Amino acid sequence: MARWITGIILAIAAVFLLLYAPPTYLKILVCALSLIGAWEFFSITIPERLSVKIIGLILVGFGLSIVIYCQEAKALLFFIYVVMFLSFCIQFPGPVATPEKMRQTAFFVLGLFYCCFLFGILALMTDLPQYKYFLFLTLACTHGADTGAYVVGKNFGKNKLAPLLSPGKTREGGYGSVLGSILGAILVTVLFQVTVNWWLVLGIGAALGVIGLLGDLAESLLKRGFGVKDSGKLIPGHGGILDRFDSLLFTSPFVYFVAPYFQF
Structure with missing residues (x-):
């Protein structure tokens, strides 16, 4: 809770x-x-x-x-x-x-x-120009990926993705991560009413779903390698700053470097 x-x-x-x-x-x-x-x-x-x-x-x-x-x-x-x-x-x-x-x-x-x-x-x-759009895009895709991975993994997950790093993650959850990220990208683009190439939006959504998942696994690799459960205790129920920002730290550089390819 x-x-x-x-x-x-x-x-x-x-x-x-x-x-x-x-x-x-x-x-x-x-x-x-x-x-x-x-x-x-x-x-x-x-x-x-x-x-x-x-x-x-x-x-x-x-x-x-x-x-x-x-x-x-x-x-x-x-x-x-x-x-x-x-x-x-x-x-x-x-x-x-x-x-x-x-x-x-x-x-x-x-x-x-x-x-x-x-x-x-x-x-x-x-x-960045239109920085609010890109920040919301990054957050929505990252959060959407987390939510999609959790919902799909909990209901349909059978095949472990990386059992040694994160036993709870499944391949099905990985697919949910990509789907949730794509939905997040669509939602933000519609709400901001920006005119962009939709194939680019969908591609970035899919890419962020994968990158966010890998960022989460990278944080798990670090913590498991040193035998700790959480990076800190600052955020109740979430651990530390690195626990909360693990995926975002990897998705934001991708968005930053592809942002110039957007033509509004």
């Missing part, structure tokens, strides 16, 4: 913010969420290194400030490239790196990409 109540509250809040909040406020909100997500990520992958987690948070915050200032994905990619390069260079003068130290370095770099680039792209979507 807590999961459903929290989900409804979050959905209403998301719709209100997307309709009425200025783009700058949305970017600030995404930055705050990314910092929480970064803390969750580093707490899972590098729990014993408090100093590394703090440095990671600072770098994520700095990287996302670049997003707000430069308003371009290339600047964010260059920042991540520099940090990744320096993360390995600073180890050259010291003793030979141990496997554990290299593991920590690898997850540190992955965490920066995961929480800085993926959240950063979500923030950059507010700079």
